[in-house]
Structure formats: structure tokens, C-alpha cells
Amino acid sequence: MATTTAIKITGEQLKALGWSHVNDYMVxxxxxxxxxxxxNTPARIRHYxxxxxxxxxxxxxxxxLANGKIYEHRKDLGNIxxxxxxxxxxxGYIQLTGRKNYQQFANEMGDPRxxxxxDYVSKTYPWASAGFWWKINGMNKACDNGESVEQITVRVNGGKNGLQDRWEQYGRVTKVLV
Known part of the structure; x- marks a missing residue:
């Protein structure tokens, strides 16, 4: 079992990591x-x-950024x-996609909107939708099992798109949050 700690991220830390549009609500x-x-463990937070x-x-x-037409009629996503x-x-900050996932997220948050x-999810729940995606895809367990940045990237992205940047981001998070 992973040891948990009460780690709070500050706006200054997000800015040090290079995040834009940092404000109190975001933090x-x-x-x-x-x-x-x-x-809530260093590995989970670093990967997230x-x-x-x-x-x-x-x-x-x-x-x-794409228009989403590629997801039209994707029954696996609930787009019917x-x-x-x-x-x-x-x-969101990890792309929650599909009617089915949105409905599960709406149920989780108790927010039918x-x-x-x-547009609503991207403005209202950028972090929470990413956290929900993280949960339903078993990412905490993957982190606890010691999966690498490459392995986590494949889970998040379905491939290795942006792997070098993800490694660099992981290194920055490790340095800033220690």
C-alpha cells in the first residue's frame, strides 16, 4: 500500500512548473x-x-482542439x-471524451449541467474531469505499481505521443515538488 501524504500544490509551484492562467480557483x-x-502520493502527483x-x-x-467529428457515432463512447x-x-486537462464518460462524470459530481x-466541462471542471478520468482508468494503482512515464503515457495517450515532453514535465514536477 502506498504511503499517503497531505500534499497541497500552491499557485507558485504551478507557475514554477510553467502552467499558464494560474489563479486561486484553479489552485x-x-x-x-x-x-x-x-x-496523494509523490508518484501519483508527479505522474498526474x-x-x-x-x-x-x-x-x-x-x-x-479538433472538432470532435471523429467521435461521431462511436458507440464505445456512448455517442449515439x-x-x-x-x-x-x-x-479538461486530460481529455475526458464521450457521452458515456460525461454521464458518469455528471453522476459522480451530481451536476447534470x-x-x-x-464547453461547460472545460470551463467548470478542467482538473476534476481529469481526476475522474484518472480514477476510472485505474491510474493510482498504475503509479503505485511503479509504472514508468512511458507506461503511464501509453495509458493516457494510447501511444507514445509527446513522450519526451512528458519525461521533461515529470522531471520538472520532481524538482519543484521534491
């Missing part, structure tokens, strides 16, 4: 997410912050209605 949301989803850093361009993007692909494209789609 509170991050710390609530870390607590809610038990991202390095992966979200890469996926979001250090906070520049809270939603997928016309327009579901763009409406439920990736949102999540089903309004990507």
Missing part, C-alpha cells in the same frame, strides 16, 4: 481534485501533473445521437 480546484481522487501538463499545454487548452462527437469531445458538453 483550489486542483487541490480538491487531488484529495477527491486520492492523488506531468501528464496533465502535456495534455493541456501547461493549462493553455481545456478542451480538445447526431452531434454527440463534437458535443462530447475531449474536455455536465451533459451540456465540452
Amino acid at each position: 483550489r480546484d486542483l487541490n480538491r481534485t487531488l484529495e477527491k481522487y486520492s492523488i 501533473l506531468s501528464q496533465t501538463a502535456h495534455e493541456s499545454g501547461l493549462g493553455k487548452w481545456t478542451k480538445e 445521437h447526431p452531434g454527440d462527437g463534437p458535443k462530447f469531445k475531449g474536455a 455536465i451533459m451540456e458538453g465540452v
